[in-house]
Amino acid sequence: MNTALKVAAVIAAAGLSSAGLFAASPAVAADLPDLKVTVAVTPAKASYAVGDAITTTFTITNAGGATAKNVRDYGGDGTGVDRAGGLNAGPFDLGPGESRDVEWKGVVNQAAYRLGHASGAFEFTNDAGEANRADNIGRYRFAVPGGRGVMEIKAFIDVRNDWDSEQPGLAGAEVIVSDDATGAKVTSGKTDAKGLVRFTGLAPQDYQVGVTGWKLRGDDPASTRVQVQADQVASAVLAILPGSEATTGPSATASPSTSASASPSPSVSASAIASASPAASASPTDAAALPITGSSSGPLFAVGAAVLVAGGLAVAAVYRRRRRFIA
The missing domain is CATH 1.10.287 (Helix Hairpins)
Structure with missing residues (x-):
């Protein structure tokens, strides 16, 4: 050469x-701990009432190939249950395949009655790494029924494009109230001469509200979310796009609920209703860190x-x- x-x-x-x-x-997922969290509420019942004593049991399992060091709760949020103290889980170690239960006692409170449920989400972590954070959060939710609330709506054509509910209301518009989770129709009613309608006897939960034949301003032209709480009045406005084409609005396939009723609401002035779009209620979420696979x-x-x-x-x-x- x-x-x-x-x-x-x-x-x-x-x-x-x-x-x-x-x-x-690259990090090898098999060489890392993998915490998985499940939750059980006891005593197990279909529904609960204010004053019920409950125990929330978090089961933490290490499904990974390495020991999880200093396992502990990493924070979270819950509502509807009074607790004597914090979760205070850990620290403790978990070898591959090992599990540990962490119990947290409490009493169902009035907030659960107003919301119609109690719920929570709490995350766990450790110091040795994590193969998949997506399942590190334990969530629970249980029904606390019995309460009823009221919803007051004003529908108006937003000719000024500013969401101002002082604009003249839309008379004779059909307002549809649907279940936020299922989309099934709950009830409906027509607005009075001022564009107002009132719904009573609603179970506390989130609803989708729209106007048949019109599109709304906002992210969803068909409907907007309204949260109803027991023994309270939820007020919201439906700002309609001028000249908008007909839309089906929320689902109208189910029969109206017999527990809720609608009527024009002449006693409610436009100024008593919030002029901004109602805020959506948030569910606990987490950002899942995916394992490195390549x-x-x-x-x-x-x-x-x-x-x-x-x-x-x-x-x-x-x-x-x-x-x-x-x-």
């Missing part, structure tokens, strides 16, 4: 051996090797030209 080819070969070999410097070693070292390796090999060939070419020139 002549000198030029030797130089090219040395450079190429060096490139191939050093290309790995560009690649990061590596970008392959493309980096190929690029690095190609660049260095090309450099070696270029050196060889220059060396040959130089020899010819000297000769």
